[in-house]
Amino acid sequence: MALTALRVEHFRCLNAVDFQPDPNLNLITGVNATGKTSLLESIFVLSRGRSFRAGRASELIQYEADALTVYAELSSGTDTHRLGAEIARAGRRLHVDGQTAALGDVAALLPVQVIDPEIHLLIQGGPEQRRRFLDWGVFHVEPRFLDSWRRYRKALRQRNAALRRQDRREAVMAWDEELINAGELVDAWREAFNDQFHALLSSKSFDILPFELKCSYLRGWKTGQSLPDALADSWERDRATQATQVGPHRADLRFEAGGHALRHHVSRGQQKLLAGALVIAQTHFVVEANQREVVLLVDDPAAELDREHRERLFELFRAVPAQLFVAALELDELPWGTAGKRFHVEHGELAPLI
Ligand SMILES: Nc1ncnc2c1ncn2[C@@H]1O[C@H](COP(=O)(O)OP(=O)(O)O)[C@@H](O)[C@H]1O
Numbered sequence: 001m002a003l004t005a006l007r008v009e010h011f012r013c014l015n016a017v018d019f020q021p022d023p024n025l026n027l028i029t030g031v032n033a034t035g036k037t038s039l040l041e042s043i044f045v046l047s048r049g050r051s052f053r054a055g056r057a058s059e060l061i062q063y064e065a066d067a068l069t070v071y072a073e074l075s076s077g078t079d080t081h082r083l084g085a086e087i088a089r090a091g092r093r094l095h096v097d098g099q100t101a102a103l104g105d106v107a108a109l110l111p112v113q114v115i116d117p118e119i120h121l122l123i124q125g126g127p128e129q130r131r132r133f134l135d136w137g138v139f140h141v142e143p144r145f146l147d148s149w150r151r152y153r154k155a156l157r158q159r160n161a162a163l164r165r166q167d168r169r170e171a172v173m174a175w176d177e178e179l180i181n182a183g184e185l186v187d188a189w190r191e192a193f194n195d196q197f198h199a200l201l202s203s204k205s206f207d208i209l210p211f212e213l214k215c216s217y218l219r220g221w222k223t224g225q226s227l228p229d230a231l232a233d234s235w236e237r238d239r240a241t242q243a244t245q246v247g248p249h250r251a252d253l254r255f256e257a258g259g260h261a262l263r264h265h266v267s268r269g270q271q272k273l274l275a276g277a278l279v280i281a282q283t284h285f286v287v288e289a290n291q292r293e294v295v296l297l298v299d300d301p302a303a304e305l306d307r308e309h310r311e312r313l314f315e316l317f318r319a320v321p322a323q324l325f326v327a328a329l330e331l332d333e334l335p336w337g338t339a340g341k342r343f344h345v346e347h348g349e350l351a352p353l354i
């Protein structure tokens with residue numbers, strides 16, 4: 001599935017943009033603050049109902065406008081879907097083929113990944129970024145994951161509320177059964193996904209990475225212990241901190257290259273290259289696993305990279321089985337020559353470049 005038509009209205013500085021993307025490669029250029037990132041963001045919003053940049057969804061609505069809209073056509077052979085996202089100040093509505101749709105349904109139909117100038121945070125940032133990265137992959141290969149993860153988070157919120165109220169231990173533990181049932185499923189799917197992902201990273205047939213990468217899963221409680229035992233052991237700490245200290249909400253990934261944790265041992269440029277490689281590897285994995293094409297949004301890929309790192313990253317893009325949308329200041333920063341479709345943004349409008 002690829003995006004074959006896109007219409008974006010009142011999205012930040014983009015007033016009305018309407019175009020037919022190329023199914024493989026789209027290059028978007030323009031000077032600063034013309035709306036390149038906004039255009040990528042609009043595709044992300046269509047899939048996930050929110051932006052990849054920080055801030056509230058209502059900040060995406062153009063000043064003075066009441067609502068933003070993003071419409072798209074998604075096609076593969078004769079199979080076509082119409083997707084839409086409308087964000088008004090009062091709330092959001094997503095639809096597929098004219099019917100109101102849940103977030104999970106749209107995200108499943110249109111898997112979108114991003115490599116932007118903040119991508120090094122996948123390595124350098126907090127565990128939440130890595131959990132999101134992991135869960136994106138798990139969600140796309142295991143349709144039951146989302147429901148269990150939501151159930152887990154709901155039980156966790158209730159349990160933490162009981163801890164904050166300093167309820168009796170029995171009242172706090174009343175949430176444990178649901179927490180454990182959903183939490184064990186979430187954990188098992190994450191672990192299974194990471195085992196396979198890790199196997200792909202190190203397999204001989206997957207040789208697009210010019211370096212050896214390892215990805216270990218840290219489940220969020222002590223190795224070898226069951227979740228019920230970990231919760232029981234954590235009781236005093238939970239009570240003192242008024243929050244549940246162990247469980248899948250504390251999971252993390254540990255990335256290594258050449259036996260070193262990436263977090264401590266590589267420069268910013270290397271982190272960007274490695275984080276980009278991880279996203280691209282995961283894209284390969286998800287495409288292989290569920291046979292659904294991924295849309296990969298790439299913002300300003302040349303930023304902060306020297307020539308060697310840039311070329312290595314571009315080499316990875318060449319092999320990725322995704323519909324690419326790449327934004328950059330100038331076409332000559334990019335390695336694609338005259339391939340794909342090229343667009344230019346200026347004053348919130350988009351025009352094809354011939
Ligand atoms: N809600 C909004 N309404 C109108 N303009 C906005 C809104 N939010 C941000 N902007 C403006 O839109 C532009 C955003 O551009 P951006 O997509 O980041 O550009 P680029 O990636 O090309 O540098 C900036 O000039 C910013 O001030």
Ligand SMILES: [Mg+2]
Nearest residue numbers: 036037038299
């Ligand atoms: Mg930008």
